[in-house]
Amino acid sequence: MRSMLYASAAALALACVSTAQAQDTVKIGVILPYSGQFADGAKQMDAGIKLYMKLNGDTVAGKKIEIIRKDVAGPQPPVAKRLAQELVVRDNVDILAGFLLTPNAMAAADISAEAKKFMVIMNAATSIITTKSNYSVRTSFTLPQVSATLGSWAVKNGVKKAYTMVSDYGPGHDAETSFQGAIKASGGEVVGSVRMAVANPDFSAYVQRAKDLNPESIFVFIPGGSQPAAIGKAFAERGVDVSKTKIMGTGELTDDSALANMGDNALGVITAWTYDHNHKSALNEKFVAEYRKDNNGENPNFFVAGGYDGMHLIYEALKKTAGKTDGEALVNAAKGMKWESPRGPMMIDPETRDVVQTIYIRKVEKVGGKLVNVEFDKVENVKDPVKAAMKNN
Amino acid sequence: MLPPVFGVLFDGIAYGMLLFLLSVGMSVTLGLMNFVNLAHCAFGMIGAYVAVMLMKDFNWNFFATLPFAFLSAALVSVVVERTLYRKLYRATDLDQVLLTIGLAFISVAAAAWFFGTTQQPVAMPSYMRGSINFLGLNIGIYRMFLVAVGIVVTILLVMTLEHTRFGAQVRAAVDNQRMARGLGIDVDRTFAVTFALGSGLAGLGGALAIEIVGLDPHFAFIYLVYVLIVVSVGGLGSIAGSFAAACLIGISDIAGKYYVPELGGFLIYLVMVAVLMWKPAGLFGKRS
Numbered sequence: 001m002r003s004m005l006y007a008s009a010a011a012l013a014l015a016c017v018s019t020a021q022a023q024d025t026v027k028i029g030v031i032l033p034y035s036g037q038f039a040d041g042a043k044q045m046d047a048g049i050k051l052y053m054k055l056n057g058d059t060v061a062g063k064k065i066e067i068i069r070k071d072v073a074g075p076q077p078p079v080a081k082r083l084a085q086e087l088v089v090r091d092n093v094d095i096l097a098g099f100l101l102t103p104n105a106m107a108a109a110d111i112s113a114e115a116k117k118f119m120v121i122m123n124a125a126t127s128i129i130t131t132k133s134n135y136s137v138r139t140s141f142t143l144p145q146v147s148a149t150l151g152s153w154a155v156k157n158g159v160k161k162a163y164t165m166v167s168d169y170g171p172g173h174d175a176e177t178s179f180q181g182a183i184k185a186s187g188g189e190v191v192g193s194v195r196m197a198v199a200n201p202d203f204s205a206y207v208q209r210a211k212d213l214n215p216e217s218i219f220v221f222i223p224g225g226s227q228p229a230a231i232g233k234a235f236a237e238r239g240v241d242v243s244k245t246k247i248m249g250t251g252e253l254t255d256d257s258a259l260a261n262m263g264d265n266a267l268g269v270i271t272a273w274t275y276d277h278n279h280k281s282a283l284n285e286k287f288v289a290e291y292r293k294d295n296n297g298e299n300p301n302f303f304v305a306g307g308y309d310g311m312h313l314i315y316e317a318l319k320k321t322a323g324k325t326d327g328e329a330l331v332n333a334a335k336g337m338k339w340e341s342p343r344g345p346m347m348i349d350p351e352t353r354d355v356v357q358t359i360y361i362r363k364v365e366k367v368g369g370k371l372v373n374v375e376f377d378k379v380e381n382v383k384d385p386v387k388a389a390m391k392n393n
Numbered sequence: 394m395l396p397p398v399f400g401v402l403f404d405g406i407a408y409g410m411l412l413f414l415l416s417v418g419m420s421v422t423l424g425l426m427n428f429v430n431l432a433h434c435a436f437g438m439i440g441a442y443v444a445v446m447l448m449k450d451f452n453w454n455f456f457a458t459l460p461f462a463f464l465s466a467a468l469v470s471v472v473v474e475r476t477l478y479r480k481l482y483r484a485t486d487l488d489q490v491l492l493t494i495g496l497a498f499i500s501v502a503a504a505a506w507f508f509g510t511t512q513q514p515v516a517m518p519s520y521m522r523g524s525i526n527f528l529g530l531n532i533g534i535y536r537m538f539l540v541a542v543g544i545v546v547t548i549l550l551v552m553t554l555e556h557t558r559f560g561a562q563v564r565a566a567v568d569n570q571r572m573a574r575g576l577g578i579d580v581d582r583t584f585a586v587t588f589a590l591g592s593g594l595a596g597l598g599g600a601l602a603i604e605i606v607g608l609d610p611h612f613a614f615i616y617l618v619y620v621l622i623v624v625s626v627g628g629l630g631s632i633a634g635s636f637a638a639a640c641l642i643g644i645s646d647i648a649g650k651y652y653v654p655e656l657g658g659f660l661i662y663l664v665m666v667a668v669l670m671w672k673p674a675g676l677f678g679k680r681s
Binding site for chain 1: 397400401404408505509510511512513514515516522523524526531533535536604605606607611615646647648649650651654655657658659
């Protein structure tokens with residue numbers, strides 16, 4: 001009995017200490033795959049978070065920002081959930097952030113909903129994630145936002161028939177459905193489609209099959225990493241002529257490392273995407289210059305932009321709530337927030353808490369001897385089409 | 394004009410050659426020396442990274458890097474063989490599996506540490522890229538080169554193991570170590586050389602593979618599955634078996650993806666099961 005009394009007294013004292021601490025710091029628990037296959041993306045997003053804090057200081061509304069980093073090591077929802085739980089219960093964080101991969105974001109969203117913690121999704125791009133917790137907000141993009149926009153843009157710009165090639169897993173199905181849906185809704189036609197094995201090193205057979213159908217255009221969605229180069233080489237080796245067959249895709253297809261691998265095979269590929277370091281704006285030029293300074297001259301990519309904008313959202317929300325950190329206050333502050341990002345104007349949809357932004361249409365060209373995604377068209381104020389459709393039903 | 398099926402056959406054989414080059418080394422070490430080396434593809438990865446580094450940082454021609462890919466993988470394997478593997482030649486399969494799979498994990502982490510997890514850029518000379526048009530078929534130039542290398546390696550290996558003094562020593566050392574020692578064969582040295590040969594071939598295969606399949610730290614695991622399938626379908630210790638199995642797996646993979654993409658990459662597993670049901674020791678396997 002006595003020992004129990006002591007224990008509860010000690011617990012009470014501890015609780016007092018931690019609330020006392022909580023008054024002058026805001027703790028942000030960042031969950032990212034710092035090790036494993038997606039470590040590079042995690043490093044880049046982390047660098048975006050660091051850059052924002054470097055440029056804007058580590059105190060907001062009189063409170064010090066403290067980041068607690070947790071390594072989830074890959075697409076492992078149970079681990080992500082456990083880490084989120086630990087962050088909330090043991091480390092007493094006020095905000096959950098990060099999330100490179102959809103399954104991890106989905107698992108952690110349960111904790112956010114239960115504990116009523118503000119959650120900022122900085123990359124994971126499946127539409128439904130933000131519906132799992134009313135306290136979650138996304139600052140990256142959704143895959144349908146990009147692929148449906150590309151579909152309608154293509155039909156408006158003279159592509160009437162399309163063939164689609166996507167990886168056979170969740171995001172691939174998302175991209176396929178929304179691209180095909182947009183093509184059909186705009187009066188175009190889908191002449192065929194193929195779902196490719198996810199762990200697939202050699203695309204030659206799939207590309208040959210597409211080529212034998214001689215389609216007017218081909219839409220590709222594949223995960224980043226090793227695959228863009230492999231499929232680019234397959235297109236070139238099979239003699240698919242980009243001037244006759246338009247190749248289109250999402251930004252992963254031609255990100256910087258993919259371009260280095262594809263070489264001139266990438267010329268003429270059209271992609272729709274949210275951010276590229278070549279985007280022309282004064283804000284972006286400064287952002288790129290600052291990022292290069294701290295990261296061995298590397299260029300920022302969409303992971304960096306997601307992390308950077310996520311931190312911006314957190315800072316601005318805290319300013320609005322005057323440092324109050326409960327989930328309700330923060331999420332209300334975030335709803336409808338508008339700001340100018342290195343990628344252009346951004347807004348948080350007050351209804352879906354998802355990001356509304358400009359989607360850029362780019363073409364790979366050679367500029368000064370280097371392959372570059374050159375923006376030549378854009379679609380403004382794009383909302384996530386999946387949630388828009390859910391509302392209409 | 395030839396119908397597309399010939400194109401599929403050619404691509405399948407070319408892909409099979411790639412699998413053959415990656416797996417023939419394991420056929421030698423596992424089949425002849427009876428050593429379960431699950432780190433085999435890690436040696437392939439060494440060759441691949443050496444080739445990439447020489448091309449990227451020293452501007453070497455792709456062909457010039459190939460001997461170094463072979464040598465570096467062979468050299469590292471000799472060190473590993475002398476220090477670790479040698480002690481386990483007579484150990485149980487499980488011990489061998491545990492040690493070598495551990496090494497494979499280490500190699501993945503080491504590659505990620507040194508080179509990052511991103512895909513390595515590969516700059517092949519421009520005359521190796523693209524394809525030629527042969528009676529209406531697209532024949533990839535690099536794939537023709539792969540087929541040629543595969544055939545040359547097969548002939549050289551079969552000649553070495555069947556018709557040279559060294560080959561005879563290897564076979565003797567494997568079949569009866571005590572007798573071989575009694576005849577004055579340096580069994581340790583023979584095993585070390587055989588092991589280096591197998592790993593060097595993996596290194597060569599790795600360097601040849603990157604143009605088609607790319608290179609990142611997971612190379613050591615992704616291709617291990619294919620290599621094990623080829624070795625088991627072909628039958629342990631049989632060079633010809635590995636060759637036939639690699640062609641079979643390559644063709645069924647490409648044909649599956651071309652004609653029935655819904656089955657996708659799964660077809661090779663069906664083929665493997667079918668072959669092993671019919672011949673449990675593999676196509677050319679002698680031991681049961």
